[in-house]
Amino acid sequence: MNLQSIKQRYGIIGNSVGLNNALSVAMRVASTDLSVLILGESGVGKEVFSKIIHSQSPRKHEMLIAVNCGAIPEGTIDSELFGHEKGAFTGASDKRKGYFEVVNGGTIFLDEIGEMPLGTQARLLRVLETGEFLKVGSSKAQRTDVRVIAATNVNLLEAVKVGKFREDLYYRLNTVPIQIPPLRERKEDIYQLFRKFSVDLAEQHRIVPISLDQAAKDILLNYSWPGNIRELKNISEQITVLASDRMVGSEELLSFLPKASGALTRFPVLSNSNHNGSNNNFSDREILYKILFEMRQDIQDLKQAMLQLVGHGKVIPPAQQLPGKNWSKEYPAPASAGNGFKTLDNSSNSPVIIHHNVEDPTANYPTEDVHRVEVVEESLSIADKEKELIQKALKKHKGKRKDAALDLGISERTLYRKIKEYNIDQ
Numbered sequence: 444m445n446l447q448s449i450k451q452r453y454g455i456i457g458n459s460v461g462l463n464n465a466l467s468v469a470m471r472v473a474s475t476d477l478s479v480l481i482l483g484e485s486g487v488g489k490e491v492f493s494k495i496i497h498s499q500s501p502r503k504h505e506m507l508i509a510v511n512c513g514a515i516p517e518g519t520i521d522s523e524l525f526g527h528e529k530g531a532f533t534g535a536s537d538k539r540k541g542y543f544e545v546v547n548g549g550t551i552f553l554d555e556i557g558e559m560p561l562g563t564q565a566r567l568l569r570v571l572e573t574g575e576f577l578k579v580g581s582s583k584a585q586r587t588d589v590r591v592i593a594a595t596n597v598n599l600l601e602a603v604k605v606g607k608f609r610e611d612l613y614y615r616l617n618t619v620p621i622q623i624p625p626l627r628e629r630k631e632d633i634y635q636l637f638r639k640f641s642v643d644l645a646e647q648h649r650i651v652p653i654s655l656d657q658a659a660k661d662i663l664l665n666y667s668w669p670g671n672i673r674e675l676k677n678i679s680e681q682i683t684v685l686a687s688d689r690m691v692g693s694e695e696l697l698s699f700l701p702k703a704s705g706a707l708t709r710f711p712v713l714s715n716s717n718h719n720g721s722n723n724n725f726s727d728r729e730i731l732y733k734i735l736f737e738m739r740q741d742i743q744d745l746k747q748a749m750l751q752l753v754g755h756g757k758v759i760p761p762a763q764q765l766p767g768k769n770w771s772k773e774y775p776a777p778a779s780a781g782n783g784f785k786t787l788d789n790s791s792n793s794p795v796i797i798h799h800n801v802e803d804p805t806a807n808y809p810t811e812d813v814h815r816v817e818v819v820e821e822s823l824s825i826a827d828k829e830k831e832l833i834q835k836a837l838k839k840h841k842g843k844r845k846d847a848a849l850d851l852g853i854s855e856r857t858l859y860r861k862i863k864e865y866n867i868d869q
């Protein structure tokens with residue numbers, strides 16, 4: 444089968460070099476039994492590729508099972524994949540077959556392989572190398588013949604470096620890597636995809652299809668599409684149904700892009716003039732990084748203003764409320780700050796006199812230990828800030844992940860992954 448007929452059969456739109464390369468590697472490897480590692484951001488089409496590979500392989504009449512390693516709790520993933528014996532763990536009232544046994548002869552698609560726990564990785568390596576596996580709670584090896592297609596949207600080599608992913612498994616899976624480029628690196632596909640999604644939906648619901656004016660097209664091409672084709676599909680369909688005018692202009696289009704893309708005008712990736720693709724590699728993480736960087740600056744400014752107020756005796760810090768003794772910075776307040784605020788020398792153990800000031804209620808702070816101002820240095824870790832933002836968004840949207848993800852400008856799946864990664868309680 445040639446590239447064109449594959450595209451037609453599986454509804455693959457686009458003709459960019461990146462997409463065509465990925466597809467032709469997929470077609471060449473399909474007929475073998477080799478493991479395949481599909482790499483690409485969220486929503487680029489990794490799952491579609493796994494279906495193409497399976498259905499173009501000699502195993503096409505056997506089963507294809509897709510398993511999302513990121514969505515199965517660590518405690519049950521071994522049993523899901525390899526099965527368990529009766530009594531293997533509390534609640535294992537019966538013997539159970541795992542996917543590697545059930546799919547014998549077929550293909551398993553292991554999505555989000557980077558989320559697979561290390562213990563499960565060891566079992567997977569064994570089955571890839573020897574065709575053998577052990578059920579949980581059993582010591583009797585069983586044979587199976589399963590082809591593995593794995594996919595990830597994280598950098599597995601980085602995961603290897605930090606000890607989250609086994610190096611031997613990485614090289615075993617990476618025999619044939621297929622890199623599906625993000626949409627912003629194959630801009631020539633964007634408008635074609637938009638047309639297809641929009642026309643299909645219009646036909647389906649018997650509404651008049653929409654068109655974009657030139658400015659709107661420019662925005663479409665220059666938006667960074669962090670959720671890639673899935674995001675483009677959602678937005679194309681939304682606009683097709685909801686646009687007030689069938690000729691959609693830039694403003695209307697902008698109103699459909701996620702709020703975080705208020706970043707549209709702030710980041711060079713999204714400016715209209717940039718068509719050369721050289722500066723277009725901003726991921727949602729990078730955008731977040733920039734926002735955090737600006738927030739950090741704001742916090743520094745606030746800190747500065749606060750210190751000035753303290754210096755003028757306008758504010759007495761709530762020292763008793765500051766947690767623990769782990770101050771990393773100490774700012775001695777002036778020996779006599781006036782305005783009813785008296786301080787003593789650090790070395791002195793004598794009691795601190797608080798001069799009650801009726802004009803300035805903040806000066807009446809009831810503490811006995813206000814002889815210096817202690818400021819806990821804020822954490823500047825990107826991870827901490829990211830976690831904080833995610834918690835805020837979840838709180839704001841009352842735990843609704845979909846809305847929180849939209850607000851954060853990341854995909855729901857990325858949000859899901861990060862909630863796990865940061866162990867965020869909901």
Ligand SMILES: Nc1ncnc2c1ncn2[C@@H]1O[C@H](COP(=O)(O)OP(=O)(O)OP(=O)(O)O)[C@@H](O)[C@H]1O
Binds near residue numbers: 455487856
């Ligand atoms: N080239 C393409 N042409 C048309 N539709 C596509 C193309 N690639 C992907 N899609 C569609 O985009 C959506 C997302 O694709 P898919 O689920 O395969 O992405 P993914 O990479 O597995 O995403 P995730 O990492 O979030 O799991 C699906 O609806 C799929 O049918």
Ligand SMILES: [Mg+2]
Binds near residue numbers: 489490554
């Ligand atoms: Mg997927």
